[in-house]
Amino acid sequence: MTFASWLALAIAIVVAAETVRWLRHRALAHEHWRRFFRHPTAAWGCGILTFLMIIAICAPLVAPLDPVVQPDPVRLQNHPPSLTFLMGTDVFSRDVWSRFAYGARISLGIGVIGAVVAVALGSLVGAVAGYYRRWVDGMLMRLVDIGLALPRIFILLMAVALWDRLPFEWLAFVIGLTSWFGTSRLVRAEVLGLRERDFVVAARALGARSSRVIFGHVLPNAAAPIIVSAALSVGNVLLLEASLSFLGIGVAPPRPSWGNMIADGAVSLYTAPWTTLFAGLAISLVVMSLNAVADGLRDALDPREERS
Amino acid sequence: MMAWLLRRLMASVAIIFAVVTFVFILIHLAPGEPCLAGGDTFTDPDICRLLVRQFGLDQPILVQYWRYLVQLVQGNLGYSFALHRPVGDAILDTVPFTLQLAGAALVLDFTLGLGLGIYQALRANRLPDVVLGNVTLFVYSLPTFWLALILLLLFGEKLRLFPVGGASDPILCPTVDSLYCLVDRIWHLLLPAVTLGLVGAAGTARFQRAAMLEIAQQDFVRTARAKGLPEPRVVLRHQLRNALLSFITRFGLTFPFLLTGAVLIETIFALPGMGRLTVDAILQRDYAVVTAAALIASAMVVTGSLIADILLALADPRIRVHEDAALDVVTA
Numbered sequence: 001m002t003f004a005s006w007l008a009l010a011i012a013i014v015v016a017a018e019t020v021r022w023l024r025h026r027a028l029a030h031e032h033w034r035r036f037f038r039h040p041t042a043a044w045g046c047g048i049l050t051f052l053m054i055i056a057i058c059a060p061l062v063a064p065l066d067p068v069v070q071p072d073p074v075r076l077q078n079h080p081p082s083l084t085f086l087m088g089t090d091v092f093s094r095d096v097w098s099r100f101a102y103g104a105r106i107s108l109g110i111g112v113i114g115a116v117v118a119v120a121l122g123s124l125v126g127a128v129a130g131y132y133r134r135w136v137d138g139m140l141m142r143l144v145d146i147g148l149a150l151p152r153i154f155i156l157l158m159a160v161a162l163w164d165r166l167p168f169e170w171l172a173f174v175i176g177l178t179s180w181f182g183t184s185r186l187v188r189a190e191v192l193g194l195r196e197r198d199f200v201v202a203a204r205a206l207g208a209r210s211s212r213v214i215f216g217h218v219l220p221n222a223a224a225p226i227i228v229s230a231a232l233s234v235g236n237v238l239l240l241e242a243s244l245s246f247l248g249i250g251v252a253p254p255r256p257s258w259g260n261m262i263a264d265g266a267v268s269l270y271t272a273p274w275t276t277l278f279a280g281l282a283i284s285l286v287v288m289s290l291n292a293v294a295d296g297l298r299d300a301l302d303p304r305e306e307r308s
Numbered sequence: 309m310m311a312w313l314l315r316r317l318m319a320s321v322a323i324i325f326a327v328v329t330f331v332f333i334l335i336h337l338a339p340g341e342p343c344l345a346g347g348d349t350f351t352d353p354d355i356c357r358l359l360v361r362q363f364g365l366d367q368p369i370l371v372q373y374w375r376y377l378v379q380l381v382q383g384n385l386g387y388s389f390a391l392h393r394p395v396g397d398a399i400l401d402t403v404p405f406t407l408q409l410a411g412a413a414l415v416l417d418f419t420l421g422l423g424l425g426i427y428q429a430l431r432a433n434r435l436p437d438v439v440l441g442n443v444t445l446f447v448y449s450l451p452t453f454w455l456a457l458i459l460l461l462l463f464g465e466k467l468r469l470f471p472v473g474g475a476s477d478p479i480l481c482p483t484v485d486s487l488y489c490l491v492d493r494i495w496h497l498l499l500p501a502v503t504l505g506l507v508g509a510a511g512t513a514r515f516q517r518a519a520m521l522e523i524a525q526q527d528f529v530r531t532a533r534a535k536g537l538p539e540p541r542v543v544l545r546h547q548l549r550n551a552l553l554s555f556i557t558r559f560g561l562t563f564p565f566l567l568t569g570a571v572l573i574e575t576i577f578a579l580p581g582m583g584r585l586t587v588d589a590i591l592q593r594d595y596a597v598v599t600a601a602a603l604i605a606s607a608m609v610v611t612g613s614l615i616a617d618i619l620l621a622l623a624d625p626r627i628r629v630h631e632d633a634a635l636d637v638v639t640a
């Protein structure tokens with residue numbers, strides 16, 4: 001660790017903490033957002049997510065070394081964590097902290113891209129099925145049944161393994177393509193209720209086209225479950241990417257992702273546990289934060305019921 | 309009820325058929341040959357061509373698809389190129405391991421998860437609930453394969469309490485033929501099953517807590533209290549019974565989770581189960597095994613949700629009136 005990277009790390013922690021404080025301060029003005037911060041874990045979740053996002057964006061600043069460079073494969077192999085190597089080094093003498101920071105970029109990037117694909121597709125299918133009902137609904141929902149019956153990991157394994165080394169943007173896209181089924185059911189259920197409401201009937205009576213009614217009136221009112229399921233999707237996609245990378249067919253090796261860092265470290269698990277520990281902990285923390293934030297959002301965005 | 313069941317059954321068969329078709333298309337669209345895969349330069353191209361002809365891989369895809377369907381109806385899952393044996397045999401060898409793993413994990417998942425969820429709901433928002441809530445949230449968020457590695461490091465390597473891999477002791481107990489070997493089997497199964505079961509249990513506990521609290525707000529619970537029923541009776545007869553209804557649907561949703569987990573857990577613990585068979589088959593482009601594994605996995609998932617639906621229909625008389633309601637249960 002150089003002085004500059006220590007400084008950058010300290011700044012990242014302060015900025016994350018200040019962001020949460022600022023958000024909480026702003027939240028006091030709104031009843032909804034007060035409810036969000038009533039969950040202590042939600043505030044912590046926000047902080048952890050902000051911190052890791054800063055790390056991901058500023059990876060070149062916080063990481064002292066190139067993530068793929070092998071400084072000294074003989075003497076620095078599996079070096080335990082120290083002040084020079086914050087998280088130790090791995091089998092190839094690479095700095096785990098630098099890989100961690102750059103891995104955050106890839107892992108979080110895949111999580112966000114995959115979730116956007118999944119939620120966009122799920123909302124669209126759910127809205128169309130719920131709005132048009134009849135045979136459109138029947139066909140789309142049978143498709144969803146099939147999708148839910150396919151164990152996702154089998155399909156992903158096949159798609160990824162058979163197509164040899166997808167670039168990671170495509171990996172994210174493919175994971176997103178297999179992750180929208182749950183969201184579409186959720187949105188459909190919501191739309192089924194909304195389509196009978198007076199403002200939708202009024203919009204239709206005024207001659208608005210179906211696309212306008214769906215995108216302008218129905219979907220915005222179904223935003224709450226969509227946002228919550230988006231938060232959960234990011235975690236799911238992240239976990240899937242990690243699983244695939246762990247099995248050796250996700251993000252291609254020299255490039256760090258938290259999943260393939262765990263896989264790299266698994267080889268020397270007993271002699272150098274730190275190589276697997278931190279990446280796994282990061283995945284758990286992100287998924288946990290997202291779950292906590294989703295819990296908070298569910299309360300904040302749902303005006304109907306006071307949950308305990 | 310019978311008509312509903314019949315329709316549901318036919319839908320299940322249709323779903324499995326669609327899955328098989330989809331997987332078949334996906335495999336045949338993908339680049340790469342079953343022979344000469346992965347830059348193999350050792351195999352004689354002539355022999356390769358002969359093999360491709362022998363297995364009918366030079367036929368048009370529709371012909372191959374039709375032949376595969378006919379085979380399937382006859383109960384023949386095809387022949388594995390990589391294992392040099394019928395796929396049915398290979399899968400039959402591995403399924404028991406996966407079922408044992410999934411079954412043991414399921415038991416832990418439901419007993420621990422239900423217990424924790426109910427306990428938390430009864431102590432809602434007090435210290436035990438808050439602590440357990442954070443613990444379950446954390447465990448629920450753990451990647452199963454990472455938890456497996458950590459448990460392996462702790463209990464297998466540091467404390468040396470459990471074996472680090474394999475389904476049984478390869479020298480003393482190649483087959484289960486004595487009490488000692490049965491214990492050995494269970495001993496080997498424990499760590500993988502606990503890994504898988506713990507993560508599931510955390511999810512179940514969160515689910516069950518929410519279900520219990522949702523029921524607790526309903527009018528009939530308040531009525532039960534108001535008319536002076538003793539508290540245990542309110543909780544057990546009114547709250548728990550109704551909360552268990554939504555738990556049944558969770559039962560159906562647990563199957564995909566267990567199968568996904570089994571793939572990773574079997575790889576880490578070197579268990580000769582279906583998940584590992586599939587991963588190996590995919591890497592070797594062993595078409596027949598991959599399709600069969602997807603078929604069996606989706607059949608398990610569909611059967612799981614079918615059982616859940618039937619149980620739900622038996623337990624909840626309202627569903628029998630609205631036939632489609634069971635199909636529309638929103639996935640969590």
